[in-house]
Amino acid sequence: MKQTSRLFVVVIALLISSVGFAASFSIKDIRVEGLQRISAGTVFSYIPYEVGDRVDQNAPAEIIRSLYGTGFFKDVQLEQDGNVLVVSVVERPAIASITLEGNKDIDDETILESMRSVGFVEGRVFNELLLDRTKEGLKSAYFDRGKYSVQIDSVITPLERNRVAVDLLIREGRTATIEEINIVGNTAFDEDDLQDELSQSTGSIISRFTKEDRYSRQRMTADIETLRSYYMDRGYIKFDVDSTQVNISPESEKVYLTMNISEGDVYTLSDVKIAGKTIVEPEKLFPLIHLVRGEPFSRKLVVRSAERLTSALSDQGYAFAKVNPIPVIDEEKKTVAVTFYIEPGRRVYVRRINIQGNTRSRDRVLRREFRQMESAWYSAEQVTRSKERLLRLGYFDKVDITTSPVPGAPDQIDINVSVVEHRSGELMSSVGYSQSGGVSLQASISEENFFGTGKKVKLGFNTSDVTTYYELSYTDPYFTMDGVSQGFTLRYSETDMSNVSGSVTTDYATDDGRIGINFGFPITEHDRFRVTADIDYTKLKIVDPHDGGTDGDYCTPGDQTGDLNPAEDFICGQDGNDSYLNYVVGFGWTHDSRNRAYFPTNGSQISAGLKVATPGSDLQYFTANYNQKTYVPVWEDFVLAGRVNLAYGAEYGDSSEFPFFKRFYAGGPGSVRGFQAYSMGPTECEYFGIAEDSSCSDAIGGTISMTGSLEFWTPPPLADLKDSMRLVGFVDFGNVFDPDISDFDVGELRYSAGIGMSWLSPVGLLNVSYALPLNETETDEVEEFQFTFGTRF
Structure with a gap:
């Protein structure tokens, strides 16, 4: 209607103007009247005639059409004053300000940006047609968000100097939800099974986050294609969606969807x-x-x-x-x-590999992980493997690899690698809370990519009541160009197990110093062999000796009325010697086929190792371990993750007992969640073969450790966090055993189940879990809520 009115005005103006020119004349001057903000020069530039030109009866229509086309004027009239062409105009007002009120679901910047895209912005000429388009586009945006009762009104306030203030008053209304989805025409498959395939639903407990109960045209189109794929993957190649109906309730708060389908025959x-x-x-x-x-x-x-x-x-x-x-x-x-x-097309080889985005890591750190070589035939498998190796480094949040043809060389391509680095330095803290022991704190500082060289440097320290340690380690993963790694470790620690929260372990303390060197040798693309050599010195101390022991002489006969202590018993078994110098060599194998370091969706990480305190050591013993993590994709980013950790230790040669301070402990994050750390396994009472009593109920660890878990990972409902967060449901199991105390019994395994979250936050990795033990006993120490976090730098 508004467009018709404007056209009518133009036509009338043309008729009036055509009457004004009785005969053709030569323009001596052009005079413009009615201008307020627009300059006369601007008007002259749009008039298709100049001074000296001759005009006839067709000129008015041409001039008025040109000036109206600018959008600057509401009215244009032409008159002849002798040989002077008089142009009278009425300017449209300018937009002085645009104000939005009532919008919550769509922010101001998004709305203003949509206005800018159609030219409706402050400073421009006010145009009601553009305002109407803006309002309709905004309504469509609200419809896509399920707000079908939205109302948008505009208030135009005239201001001085031919300007206007535009106020948009938005009443968003309630978000409409899908009340019902009907699929009509299905006979081969149950309607509930078909609806489970759709991205839209009538709602669930997580609909607030997933928006699955909100209707949108895009989702409807996707669901039609989903149904088509479902049938065509089962032989129904003639399947079709005949029609769809979307009905909205009178109050615009409920949506009813109907999909009419034709299944056809099975081919x-x-x-x-x-x-x-x-x-x-x-x-x-x-x-x-x-x-x-x-x-x-x-x-x-x-x-x-x-x-x-x-x-x-x-x-x-x-x-x-x-x-x-x-x-x-x-x-x-x-x-x-x-x-x-x-x-097949033309066979091509790689001319050049271009790397960008590595502001910290040096180019050679990335290039040495590449399996696709320059000047070699292109291989999609080698490019994929190269990307996986880059992601497994743990230096990058994102790795994108694309190819581009080389101009003028049809048999060559370039490979373009774009990476997004994250801070590879990490300040890690571990925090636990128990009902009996409160909060404890541990920390370490490490740099996985030292000065961008790919070398690893770690300085670990611990300030908890249980352990104080300092550790410096260094690893060069490419000590040789062939991928042989070299590293060393310096470590000093003081451990006081009597300070474990809740006093769940036997009371003893150690001072330990260690210096070691290690080498790693690549075997295959995913496998490495590792050799280590350590010199280890340990001083074992009894925190609270029995009443007969004085000044560290724990084996002096006396009135042994104090608490029994297995550590003291171990020292006595070593003829009272409480200091041990050991020479330990180790051999290990690792396998890593994960597709990325953080939140892998496929592959495994496996390690197996053997460490032996060689003859000539004060104590002769060995430990063996096997650790495996496997990730199986279920669907897209939904992953089934399994973990198994096994360890075994024993004495050999002249030693009569496995070192007490090398025993294995279980419980807590990374072990069996829901149970307190160090709390599982044989107790002092069992060690001495006496009835269970509170005075000897502390855990002493074991020589066999078996822990594991089965986890189901899901991405978070919020799409912005899908690359940095996983929600976890899990079942943990495990315990530690000592065959010298009692026979190994799988029935003694403890189980827990719970939920958790892992978030690769801007300040580090945060792990939170809440677990409930499934078969705890009266002597087990329960710790339901646990979390660890780290800070990157």
């Missing part, structure tokens, strides 16, 4: 062929096609097979190979024959 696979230019022998390609004749046709398997074929060609240097699956349908037999037509 089976009759034949599979490979055609085109088969660079790779067909007998090597057919195993990559996971289609079975006689089975229902599956579009998903066809696509995956085409991707595998493309990847196989890419590994041979054909970076731009295309594999087009062509189905041939037999309507009479209800079968489908699929031919994979191969277009």
